[in-house]
Amino acid sequence: MTLPESRRIGLRFENIDKRYGGLFALRRVSLEIAPGECVALAGRNGSGKTTLLRIAARLVRPSAGKLTFSPTHTEASPAAMTAGFVAHATMVYDELTAEENLLLFARLLAIAKPAERVEKLLRDVGLLERRDSLVRTFSRGMRQRVAIARALLHEPAVLLLDEPSTGLDPQGVNWLAETLWRLHGSGCTILMSLHGESEISALATRGIRLDAGSVAADSQTGGSLRSILTFASA
Amino acid sequence: MSLFSNASVLLGKELRTEFRSRELLTTTVVFILMVVVLFSFTFDPTREESRRFGPGLLWLAFLFAASLMLQPGFLREQTNDTLSALRLSVSDPFAIFLSKLCANTLFLLITELLLLPVFAVLYNVPLFGVVPQLALVLFLGSLGLSVTGTTLSAISAQARMRELLLPLLLLPLLTPLLIASTEATAALFAENPTLRWDWLAFLIAFDVIFLTAVWLFGEYLLEE
Numbered sequence: 001m002t003l004p005e006s007r008r009i010g011l012r013f014e015n016i017d018k019r020y021g022g023l024f025a026l027r028r029v030s031l032e033i034a035p036g037e038c039v040a041l042a043g044r045n046g047s048g049k050t051t052l053l054r055i056a057a058r059l060v061r062p063s064a065g066k067l068t069f070s071p072t073h074t075e076a077s078p079a080a081m082t083a084g085f086v087a088h089a090t091m092v093y094d095e096l097t098a099e100e101n102l103l104l105f106a107r108l109l110a111i112a113k114p115a116e117r118v119e120k121l122l123r124d125v126g127l128l129e130r131r132d133s134l135v136r137t138f139s140r141g142m143r144q145r146v147a148i149a150r151a152l153l154h155e156p157a158v159l160l161l162d163e164p165s166t167g168l169d170p171q172g173v174n175w176l177a178e179t180l181w182r183l184h185g186s187g188c189t190i191l192m193s194l195h196g197e198s199e200i201s202a203l204a205t206r207g208i209r210l211d212a213g214s215v216a217a218d219s220q221t222g223g224s225l226r227s228i229l230t231f232a233s234a
Numbered sequence: 235m236s237l238f239s240n241a242s243v244l245l246g247k248e249l250r251t252e253f254r255s256r257e258l259l260t261t262t263v264v265f266i267l268m269v270v271v272l273f274s275f276t277f278d279p280t281r282e283e284s285r286r287f288g289p290g291l292l293w294l295a296f297l298f299a300a301s302l303m304l305q306p307g308f309l310r311e312q313t314n315d316t317l318s319a320l321r322l323s324v325s326d327p328f329a330i331f332l333s334k335l336c337a338n339t340l341f342l343l344i345t346e347l348l349l350l351p352v353f354a355v356l357y358n359v360p361l362f363g364v365v366p367q368l369a370l371v372l373f374l375g376s377l378g379l380s381v382t383g384t385t386l387s388a389i390s391a392q393a394r395m396r397e398l399l400l401p402l403l404l405l406p407l408l409t410p411l412l413i414a415s416t417e418a419t420a421a422l423f424a425e426n427p428t429l430r431w432d433w434l435a436f437l438i439a440f441d442v443i444f445l446t447a448v449w450l451f452g453e454y455l456l457e458e
């Protein structure tokens with residue numbers, strides 16, 4: 001599926017600060033991410049990648065600055081800006097089965113024919129045969145697959161991924177890379193935090209390195225994408 | 235999707251997870267049954283004493299049940315950061331609160347339903363003639379317990395020392411509600427049972443005020 005131009009969304013972070021008490025998680029971060037871009041965020045632990053992603057998902061309110069959405073650059077989020085978000089935590093219920101979890105979120109997102117959509121995603125992530133198993137019986141990698149399936153349920157126009165390959169086996173990483181490649185090709189805007197180079201980082205069209213809450217390097221304004229990603233993992 | 239559709243989907247999830255694990259209901263029912271039975275054997279009250287002290291004891295037991303039951307409501311959502319997933323999925327964050335409120339009220343009413351016959355037998359308090367009136371008082375009181383408890387559970391879930399914080403915040407706020415509920419129940423347990431509309435009006439006002447406040451400011455409760 002290709003997203004129509006009207007559904008493609010870009011993000012603009014303007015002088016974003018985020019403080020937790022006296023500690024700055026982000027300090028005057030300004031970035032513009034064009035609709036359909038695939039951006040890799042790199043940086044050491046605690047550099048602010050997760051906070052930036054959570055602000056982009058509108059789960060965290062910035063202490064200063066603003067986040068707007070293009071093409072109109074309005075602060076009010078467009079209806080289509082229900083981002084798909086894969087976080088460190090799986091964001092699914094251990095006490096529900098894989099199918100129950102996905103059906104729950106599909107119904108909340110008002111997806112047409114939720115059962116069909118859930119079955120397709122379960123097949124895509126290779127968990128169709130375990131659809132009736134409780135998530136708490138799954139391995140970390142299987143839980144991550146359910147988490148990714150949850151984020152993709154509504155074919156989001158913006159996908160935010162926080163170290164998405166965590167726990168995935170090599171086949172899982174390949175599947176994720178293929179899926180992200182397809183989504184990027186369809187016009188989906190992708191912002192993902194990564195550690196080092198991988199099949200997934202190869203998809204990125206732009207790299208941004210954060211250091212102590214500030215943008216330290218951006219491949220759009222200087223520096224190669226590879227050097228930005230590898231510096232962070234060094 | 236509307237607020238009520240989202241809330242009903244989430245309520246279904248709350249009921250499914252609880253009836254699957256029965257963690258909350260089992261522990262709470264066992265705990266408050268023990269409280270009521272222990273009080274009965276310790277004080278061995280006469281029928282007159284039961285009429286005087288029974289309503290207070292009953293609402294104290296319900297308070298214990300509520301403080302046990304309400305804590306995990308939002309705490310469970312922290313485990314896998316499912317609260318964030320819900321916030322990303324619902325059109326109105328109040329739906330999350332509303333579903334928890336409905337589930338908590340329902341679980342509290344189930345607990346009360348199981349406790350009342352035991353209380354009536356052990357304390358020799360006849361309830362048959364006042365069942366509809368008592369149900370009304372219990373519903374309004376339980377709704378008040380749940381509204382305040384669910385709100386404070388949402389606040390305390392993100393705090394350190396959360397296990398201490400909820401009872402500390404809950405008890406002072408619930409004092410007026412507990413007084414009104416106890417007085418309304420005592421009037422029903424009297425020799426000539428009456429439904430005290432003044433206390434009922436107080437309970438309705440308490441519920442409406444807290445529910446409106448949460449509806450207005452609920453979005454901020456769920457923020458990180």
